[in-house]
Amino acid sequence: MSALSCDTLLESRARRRADADEDSPENFSEATTPRPAWAAESPLLQAEHVTRLFGPEQGCQDVSFTLYPGEVLGLAGESGSGKSTLLAALSGRLLPEAGHVRYHDGKDWLDVHAVGESRRRTLLRTEWGFVEQNPRDGLRMSVSAGANIGERLMAQGARHYGKLRQAALDWLRHVEIEPARIDDTPGSFSGGMRQRLQIARNLVSFPRLVFMDEPTGGLDVSVQARILDLLRNLVRELKLSVVLVTHDLAVARLLADRLMVMRRSRIVEAGLTDQILDDPQHPYTQLLVSSILKV
Amino acid sequence: MDAILKVSGIGKRFVLHQAQSAVLTVLESISFALFPGECLVLSGHSGAGKSTLMRILYGNYLASRGSIRIRHGGEWLEMAGAEPRQTLALRRHTIGYVSQFLRVIPRVTALDVVMEPALLRGCARKTAQSKAEALLTRLNIPERLWHLAPGTFSGGEQQRINIARGFIAPWPLLLVDEPTASLDETNRQVVLDLIAEAKAADSAIIGIFHDRSAREAIASRFLNLESARAHTGGESFHAA
Numbered sequence: 365m366s367a368l369s370c371d372t373l374l375e376s377r378a379r380r381r382a383d384a385d386e387d388s389p390e391n392f393s394e395a396t397t398p399r400p401a402w403a404a405e406s407p408l409l410q411a412e413h414v415t416r417l418f419g420p421e422q423g424c425q426d427v428s429f430t431l432y433p434g435e436v437l438g439l440a441g442e443s444g445s446g447k448s449t450l451l452a453a454l455s456g457r458l459l460p461e462a463g464h465v466r467y468h469d470g471k472d473w474l475d476v477h478a479v480g481e482s483r484r485r486t487l488l489r490t491e492w493g494f495v496e497q498n499p500r501d502g503l504r505m506s507v508s509a510g511a512n513i514g515e516r517l518m519a520q521g522a523r524h525y526g527k528l529r530q531a532a533l534d535w536l537r538h539v540e541i542e543p544a545r546i547d548d549t550p551g552s553f554s555g556g557m558r559q560r561l562q563i564a565r566n567l568v569s570f571p572r573l574v575f576m577d578e579p580t581g582g583l584d585v586s587v588q589a590r591i592l593d594l595l596r597n598l599v600r601e602l603k604l605s606v607v608l609v610t611h612d613l614a615v616a617r618l619l620a621d622r623l624m625v626m627r628r629s630r631i632v633e634a635g636l637t638d639q640i641l642d643d644p645q646h647p648y649t650q651l652l653v654s655s656i657l658k659v
Numbered sequence: 660m661d662a663i664l665k666v667s668g669i670g671k672r673f674v675l676h677q678a679q680s681a682v683l684t685v686l687e688s689i690s691f692a693l694f695p696g697e698c699l700v701l702s703g704h705s706g707a708g709k710s711t712l713m714r715i716l717y718g719n720y721l722a723s724r725g726s727i728r729i730r731h732g733g734e735w736l737e738m739a740g741a742e743p744r745q746t747l748a749l750r751r752h753t754i755g756y757v758s759q760f761l762r763v764i765p766r767v768t769a770l771d772v773v774m775e776p777a778l779l780r781g782c783a784r785k786t787a788q789s790k791a792e793a794l795l796t797r798l799n800i801p802e803r804l805w806h807l808a809p810g811t812f813s814g815g816e817q818q819r820i821n822i823a824r825g826f827i828a829p830w831p832l833l834l835v836d837e838p839t840a841s842l843d844e845t846n847r848q849v850v851l852d853l854i855a856e857a858k859a860a861d862s863a864i865i866g867i868f869h870d871r872s873a874r875e876a877i878a879s880r881f882l883n884l885e886s887a888r889a890h891t892g893g894e895s896f897h898a899a
C-alpha cells in the first residue's frame with residue numbers, strides 16, 4: 365500500500381473484495397482452512413519491561429507485550445493508572461527510564477527511542493498515527509479541514525493540488541463530514557466533527573500503527589456511538605494495528621481484540637477482551653467490571 | 660475420521676473477590692472427545708455449568724485446569740494458555756457460537772450482523788450477502804427489518820438474527836446455547852433443520868436445549884454435567 369498515492373478507501377476496499385472473491389471458502393476442508401497465521405507472521409511492536417515513573421506507582425512500570433499486525437489492543441484502568449504515560453512511552457514521545465520499545469517497519473526492527481528524532485518524526489507522519497483525546501492537540505486549528513487532511517500526504521511528497529483536494533474530499537466523506545466544509549477551519553466544527561477530522565487526518569496516509577488516547581472521551585453518547593462505529597469499520601477495512609487507551613469498558617468491548625488492565629502503574633491482567641470482561645480473574649478487574657452496569 | 664475436539668480434565672472455579680473471595684466450583688474434571696458429524700447435547704440442572712463449559716470451549720471463560728485441544732487448519736491447538744490472536748483465529752475459521760442472547764452493536768444492521776462471520780473468513784461480500792438473505796428469509800425475518808439495527812427487535816427476532824449469524828459459515832465445530840428457547844413452533848423447526856443440515860455436512864455440534872423433544876431429535880450423545888462431576892468424585896458448589 366503506497367502511502368504516497370491518493371488512493372481512496374473505497375478503492376482499497378474494492379481491491380480487498382476482489383481478492384476475497386478468488387478464495388471464498390465454501391466449505392471447511394483442510395485445504396481451504398488457512399494454516400495458522402501465527403506460524404509465520406512477524407510482530408509489529410514489542411514492549412519489554414517499559415518503565416517510566418514520576419513518583420511511586422505514578423506512571424508505568426515493567427510493561428511487556430507484543431502487538432501483531434491487525435490487532436487492536438485496549439488499555440483500560442482508572443484515572444491516574446498510567447495509561448497516557450505508557451502510550452507516550454510506546455510512541456517514542458517519552459523516554460522510558462528502563463526497558464525497550466521496538467517497532468518492525470516491514471524490514472528491520474527499530475528501537476523507538478534510539479532511532480533519532482528525524483526518523484521518529486517521519487514514522488509519526490507516515491507509518492504511525494496518533495489520535496489525541498483533545499482534537500485541539502491533534503489538529504492545526506488555524507488551517508482548513510482540507511489542509512489538515514492533506515498535510516501528511518504533502519509531508520510524504522504529494523504535490524498535485526487536484527489529487528490532494530480529492531483525497532481530502534474523499535476522507536471527509538469517509539468520516540461523515542459534509543464535503544462542502546472542506547475550506548472551513550476546525551474552529552467552526554463541533555467536538556464530534558473535530559474528532560472525526562482528526563481521525564481522517566491520521567488515517568489518510570494509511571498508517572500501519574495508530575495510537576489513540578480516549579478518542580471518544582468528552583463527547584456526547586450519541587456522538588460517541590457514531591465515532592465508534594466509524595473507527596470499528598476503518599480498523600477492519602484498513603487492517604490497522606491500534607493501541608487504544610480508554611477507561612470505558614464498553615468502548616474496549618466494541619473495538620479491542622485484546623485488553624490490558626492497568627492499575628497503579630502496573631498491568632494487572634491481560635488477555636482476550638471478552639474473556640477479561642466476562643471472566644475477570646484479578647480482584648481489581650472484577651471490581652472494575654462489577655462497578656459498571658452492563659458491557 | 661479423526662476427532663475435532665479433545666477435552667481432558669476440564670475444571671472451572673470462580674473466585675469471587677467481591678464476595679469475601681468465595682469460591683464457586685462449577686466444573687470438575689470434564690473429559691470427552693468429539694468427532695465430525697456428531698451432536699453432543701449437554702444436560703444437567705439449571706446452574707450445572709452447561710453454558711460455562713460452552714464459554715470455556717469458545718475461549719470466553721478461562722478453564723481453571725485441564726486441556727482443550729482443537730483441530731484447526733490441520734494442526735492441533737491447545738486452547739489453555741493460547742494467545743488472544745490464536746483464539747481469534749479459531750473463532751474466525753473453526754469454532755462458531757450461537758450465544759443465548761444477541762449482543763447488539765449500535766448502528767450495525769441485521770444484515771451486517773449476520774454477514775460478519777462470513778466476511779471475517781474471507782468470503783466475498785456478494786456471496787455473504789446472498790447467504791445472509793437466504794437465512795433471514797428461512798428464519799422468517801421480514802425483509803423490512805434487514806436494514807435496521809436489531810436493538811429495537813423483539814426477543815425472538817434478535818434470537819433468530821443470532822442464529823442466522825451462527826449458521827452463515829460452515830464451522831468444523833459449532834456451539835449452540837438454547838437456540839430454540841423463545842421461538843414459535845415454525846421457527847423452532849427451522850432451527851432444528853439447520854442443525855441437522857450442519858451435522859450432515861460434518862460439522863461437530865455441541866448443544867444445550869431445554870426442550871426435550873428438540874434434544875431427542877438432535878442428539879447423537881449426551882453429556883450430563885452432574886453425573887460427570889459425581890463420577891469423578893466431585894461435590895456440588897461449596898464456598899471456601
Ligand SMILES: Nc1ncnc2c1ncn2[C@@H]1O[C@H](COP(=O)(O)OP(=O)(O)OP(=O)(O)O)[C@@H](O)[C@H]1O
Nearest residue numbers: 418422423441442443444445446447448449450611
Ligand atoms: N509529566 C509528568 N510529571 C509528573 N507526574 C506525571 C507526569 N505525567 C503523568 N504524571 C503522573 O503519573 C500518573 C499517571 O498519569 P497518566 O496521565 O499516565 O494517567 P492516565 O491513566 O492516563 O489517567 P487518565 O485516565 O486520567 O487520563 C499520574 O499520577 C500523573 O499525575
Ligand SMILES: Nc1ncnc2c1ncn2[C@@H]1O[C@H](COP(=O)(O)OP(=O)(O)OP(=O)(O)O)[C@@H](O)[C@H]1O
Nearest residue numbers: 642643673683685704705706707708709710711712
Ligand atoms: N462469570 C461468572 N462469574 C461467576 N460465576 C459465574 C459466572 N458465569 C457463571 N457463573 C456461575 O456458574 C454456575 C453455572 O452457570 P451456567 O450459566 O454455566 O449454568 P447452566 O447450566 O447453563 O444453567 P441454565 O440451564 O440455567 O442456563 C452458576 O452458579 C453461575 O452463577
Ligand SMILES: [Mg+2]
Nearest residue numbers: 447448449577
Ligand atoms: Mg490519560
Ligand SMILES: [Mg+2]
Nearest residue numbers: 709710711867
Ligand atoms: Mg445456560
